[in-house]
Every structure is written in structure tokens, then in C-alpha cells.
Amino acid sequence: MFTLDNAPLANQLGFLALVAYIVTLLPTNVRIVFPETKQMKFHRWILKNRRIIGILSFAIAVVHGFLLIKKRDIDLFEPSTCWIYIQGVSSFIIFFLLAITSNDWCVKKLKKNWKHLHNLTYLALFLVTWHIYDKMSDHFSFLTPIGLVAVVSMIVLYLKRRVIEDQNEQTKAQKKLSSPTPLVKISTTSSK
Numbered sequence: 001m002f003t004l005d006n007a008p009l010a011n012q013l014g015f016l017a018l019v020a021y022i023v024t025l026l027p028t029n030v031r032i033v034f035p036e037t038k039q040m041k042f043h044r045w046i047l048k049n050r051r052i053i054g055i056l057s058f059a060i061a062v063v064h065g066f067l068l069i070k071k072r073d074i075d076l077f078e079p080s081t082c083w084i085y086i087q088g089v090s091s092f093i094i095f096f097l098l099a100i101t102s103n104d105w106c107v108k109k110l111k112k113n114w115k116h117l118h119n120l121t122y123l124a125l126f127l128v129t130w131h132i133y134d135k136m137s138d139h140f141s142f143l144t145p146i147g148l149v150a151v152v153s154m155i156v157l158y159l160k161r162r163v164i165e166d167q168n169e170q171t172k173a174q175k176k177l178s179s180p181t182p183l184v185k186i187s188t189t190s191s192k
């Protein structure tokens with residue numbers, strides 16, 4: 001029979017880091033897919049506190065990773081072991097980069113690159129999903145199905161947002177093409 005294991009503290013922290021991380025992705029994606037939610041109080045609260053929630057998610061992920069590395073005596077400097085944990089480690093590196101650049105100074109210094117860097121958050125979305133499935137597939141805890149449903153729903157929302165954005169871009173381009181070219185006004189007054 002299919003049974004669910006207990007979730008030790010390290011797993012609970014991994015789950016909490018995941019929840020906080022998903023919360024940071026909600027405002028932008030929900031706003032585009034469900035524009036009518038834009039004015040909701042909760043939505044505005046997340047937008048205001050998004051940076052701190054992201055940093056909190058990173059801090060929780062640090063403790064999650066640390067506890068599991070200690071518990072399993074994992075040596076991440078050993079190439080074959082590092083490969084086994086590659087999804088966890090790479091999403092962790094992305095979380096780290098996002099956390100240290102989540103401040104006004106970095107936004108100013110990095111300019112356009114800041115946005116490119118922070119788009120890595122969507123790569124982490126896929127890496128974390130892979131991480132959870134890969135590490136938990138043969139011994140689901142009671143948190144695993146909830147975590148997987150949450151993260152897969154977030155992926156679906158993100159993909160839907162991308163489709164909407166692409167459609168908007170196409171309509172804009174078509175409108176530009178079909179709009180008549182403005183007539184060039186020929187000045188009749190001669191300039192001296």
C-alpha cells in the first residue's frame with residue numbers, strides 16, 4: 001500500500017523555503033493571467049514585501065541544505081556526489097545570487113542586467129521541481145504531494161503568462177504593421 005513518510009525538520013524547512021519562493025513569483029504571474037486581481041490587498045502586500053520574502057526563502061533553504069548535508073555526510077566537493085545533488089545545488093546558487101542582489105543599490109548598478117539575472121528565478125522553478133521529484137520519488141513524505149502540486153501549478157501559471165505575453169507582443173506588432181504610415185509634412189516656409 002502507498003504510505004506517506006513523516007517529514008523531519010530538514011524536509012519541513014525545504015517545504016517552507018519552497019512556499020516562500022512560490023509566494024515571490026505570484027504577484028507578477030497572477031497579475032498577467034488574472035488582471036482583475038491587481039487591486040487585491042494581499043496582492044499589493046506581497047509586492048511590497050517580495051524582496052524580504054525571497055531573502056527569507058534563501059535563508060530557510062540554507063538551513064535545509066545544511067541539515068541534510070550534515071545528516072547524510074554529503075561531500076559536495078566530491079564531483080560524483082555533487083552531481084547527485086546538482087538540481088538542489090544549482091537552485092541554491094540561483095537563490096543566493098537573487099538574495100544578494102535584492103537591493104536598490106544592485107538594481108541601480110546592474111541596470112538591465114538586473115532583470116536578466118532575476119529572470120533566473122524561473123530556471124530555479126524547474127530545477128526545484130526536479131530536485132523534489134528526484135530526491136523524494138521513492139519515499140514521499142506527507143509534504144511532498146503538496147509541494148509538488150504547488151510547484152507544478154506555479155509552472156502552469158508561468159507558462160500561461162508567457163503565452164499571454166507572446167500573444168500581446170504579436171498583437172502589438174500587427175497593429176504597428178497595419179497602422180498607416182504618417183504623411184510627411186512638407187514645409188512651405190523657407191528658413192533663413
Ligand code: HEM
Pocket residue numbers: 007011012014015017018021061064065068069085088089091092095128131132135136141142143144145147
Ligand atoms: C545545497 C542545496 C540542497 C541540498 C543538498 C538539498 C538536499 C535535499 C535532500 C537530500 C532532500 C531529500 C530529503 C529526504 O530524502 O527526506 C531534499 C528534499 C527537498 N528539498 Fe532540498 N536540497 C537543497 C536545496 C533546496 C532548495 C534551494 C530548495 C528550495 C525550495 C529545496 C527544497 C526541498 C523540498 C521542498 C524537498 C522535499 C521535502 C519533502 O517533500 O518532504 N531544497 N533536499
